[in-house]
Amino acid sequence: xxxxxxxxxxxxxxxxxxxxxxxxxxxxxxxxxxxxxxxxxxxxxxxxxxxxxxxxxxxxxxxxxxxxxxxxxxxxxxxxxxxxxxxxxxxxxxxxxxxxxxxxxxxxxxxxxxxxxxxxxxxxxxxxxxxxxxxxxxxxxxxxxxxxxxxxxxxxxxxxxxxxxxxxxxxxxxxxxxxxxxxxxxxxxxxxxxxxxxxxxxxxxxxxxxxxxxxxxxxxxxxxxxxxxx
Numbered sequence: 364x365x366x367x368x369x370x371x372x373x374x375x376x377x378x379x380x381x382x383x384x385x386x387x388x389x390x391x392x393x394x395x396x397x398x399x400x401x402x403x404x405x406x407x408x409x410x411x412x413x414x415x416x417x418x419x420x421x422x423x424x425x426x427x428x429x430x431x432x433x434x435x436x437x438x439x440x441x442x443x444x445x446x447x448x449x450x451x452x453x454x455x456x457x458x459x460x461x462x463x464x465x466x467x468x469x470x471x472x473x474x475x476x477x478x479x480x481x482x483x484x485x486x487x488x489x490x491x492x493x494x495x496x497x498x499x500x501x502x503x504x505x506x507x508x509x510x511x512x513x514x515x516x517x518x519x520x521x522x523x524x525x526x527x528x529x530x531x532x533x534x535x536x537x538x539x540x541x542x543x544x545x546x547x548x549x550x551x552x553x554x555x556x557x558x559x560x561x562x563x564x565x566x567x568x569x570x571x572x573x574x575x576x577x578x579x580x581x582x583x584x585x586x587x588x589x590x591x592x593x
Contacts, residue, residue: 379418383441397575398424400581404506404583411432412435412475413479415479416445417441421479426455437463442460463489468500472500473500475507475508476500476501482559491566494567498588503587507583507585508582511559512554514554556580
């Protein structure tokens, strides 16, 4: 089974956790961490895309900030829950089931795209593929924001790399047990800010890097379509 398919199966099996459910106060901490940073970037009526939205925490948050927000995720169960919340709230948020590897959007569909803390599920090649797609679907001067943790900063002082770490691909092995459901692969890729910057800058212009927590960073890229040299 492909890594991405195994992760999808895990998320569908686990359902919606209180810390990812926009209707549960216990999920608000994730948005609160970055709200001030996002408010500086999101303008009224900006068309915003939440990449790997799960049940829509950041999708609904971006709508509250004035954006016309869309969320996409490959796991059906969280998306169905997000749609249910949208109906209950009479929200205009749209939610799509889809794969980041092949986004179902046309050229110039969005002004803003957010990848919130889930780049670890993407291989190095997958992030490059995503960057290529964003260059097309983002408007001229559209913004791509990546919120990520730097594994080197996180593991500062450790003498060895993680068990089951593949140096060539960055893939770290692991499993998670879901009660009454089974054991599922829970793989994660070893990312650093330098890796992400190097890959995304091939296609989008870096505007800012900000350390927002001990080992978490916010990277802002701009889609300057007039610069054909990227």
